[in-house]
Amino acid sequence: MSDPIERPYILHMFTATPQMSPFDVNMAADAGYQVIVPYCNVDGTMVTNLTQDAIFSRGPKGVSRTGIFIGGRDVMLAADMLDTARKAMVPPFEVSVFADPSGSYTTAAALVALVERHLRKEFGMELGGKRVLIAGGTGAVGRVAAAMAASLGADVAIASHVDAARATRVSDEINERFGIKTTGVSTATPQALRRALADTEILLATAIAGIQVVSAEDLGHAKRLLIAADVNAVPPEGIAGVNVMNDGKPLASAPGASTPGTTADGAIGIGALAIGNVKYQVEHRLFVRMRTAGKPVYLGFPEAFAEARAVAGELG
Incomplete structure (x- = not known):
């Protein structure tokens, strides 16, 4: 029966x-x-x-x-x-x-997938070989984003505003765990941050909400910058000039920068709501996949990243 x-x-x-x-x-x-x-x-x-x-x-x-x-x-x-x-x-x-601890897998996946999308769309480039600086990179989202970007061949620096030792410790941990290569750098002083920004092509801000980790003056030193992406949705902006609504909008000038001029010509920003939209879709789809697959599935950050790439691809 x-x-x-x-x-x-x-x-x-x-x-x-x-x-x-x-x-x-x-x-x-x-x-x-x-x-x-x-x-x-x-x-x-x-x-x-x-x-x-x-x-x-x-x-x-x-x-x-x-x-x-x-x-x-x-x-x-x-x-x-x-x-x-x-x-x-x-x-x-x-x-x-x-x-998906603290939403870090799906958030990092959305962050890196959108960076990939805009690199191709706006610059005709791939993430492999790009110099990536992750400000506030010792937290959950920063660690996962570092692993994803490094796995694609990016030259990833994990930054800590505390000291170099913390950044290096986190870098060593994820390198050993995931078989990748990243480095740790200190951004504990404005001078250290600006030295790190000088060669940065992709800037990711993954610090805790409500903390600005890169000011407009700091951005004046990022002359090679292509993309700045920020997961912080709580004021102030994690990266000055990257509004939560930005999804490929050109970055504003860096008023008051000690170095004449602005960030690199044509640099664009990706804000927290654009990232959050993709993150939401990724998490929803993975929950639905788990419920409807018909057979057991195991979903970690590689699967989150694959889903985020699919969602980003649908954006055109």
């Missing part, structure tokens, strides 16, 4: 932090999950047991309507938890898993 009850779509959400992100809960509901359960303060040792509790109770039909989301703030820990959950599966009891 067939089961007369249509089983609900259940999403189990794991986070190492004291609370799950309300943003991700909303996104999961909008993607069609009907029962959404957060599990907070989850450490790596708990993931196997939680995963197996989720997969063995519903049978083959129910397991196809069950998913796991991994949040938190630590991009490395989330990647480890995704791998642990995958290894905990016992086919045919296997569910889909999606990791």
Whole structure:
């Protein structure tokens, strides 16, 4: 006899932090999950047991309507938890898993995909070989963006406004983890920041919201700049002159710059809302893919980046 009850779509959400992100809960509901359960303060040792509790109770039909989301703030820990959950599966009891700690995977994917799009559209160039400076690059989004850009062959510098040691430590961590090459630089003083900007072609600002990391005067030293992109949607702008609505708009002059002139002729800006629009679509599509795939899928930052490239390509 067939089961007369249509089983609900259940999403189990794991986070190492004291609370799950309300943003991700909303996104999961909008993607069609009907029962959404957060599990907070989850450490790596708990993931196997939680995963197996989720997969063995519903049978083959129910397991196809069950998913796991991994949040938190630590991009490395989330990647480890995704791998642990995958290894905990016992086919045919296997569910889909999606990791996006602090939205960093989908935000970084949108950021780098839009930079790629505008490089091709406005300059006929690829990201490979470009000198990329990530201001505020030691945080979650900066780390993932660095890994994505470096994997495409960009010359990536991760900047810290604290000191060079912190930047170098983060650079070494992601180099070892992802088999890439980045460097760490200090932007703790205006002089250090301006030295770093002198050779920068792509400037990415991934600092915490409400902090300006590059002023108009600083931009006057970025004579080779092609694109400045900023994920900060809270005033003031993370990069002066990059409005949240910008999506390829030419950068304004840098008034008051100590070096005569402005940033490089033709440099353009990409703002937080343009990036956020792509990020939103990417996260929504990945949640829907997890729910509707018909077979287990495992979604981390490579899959987020592939989806972001697809969304950016649809923008024309």
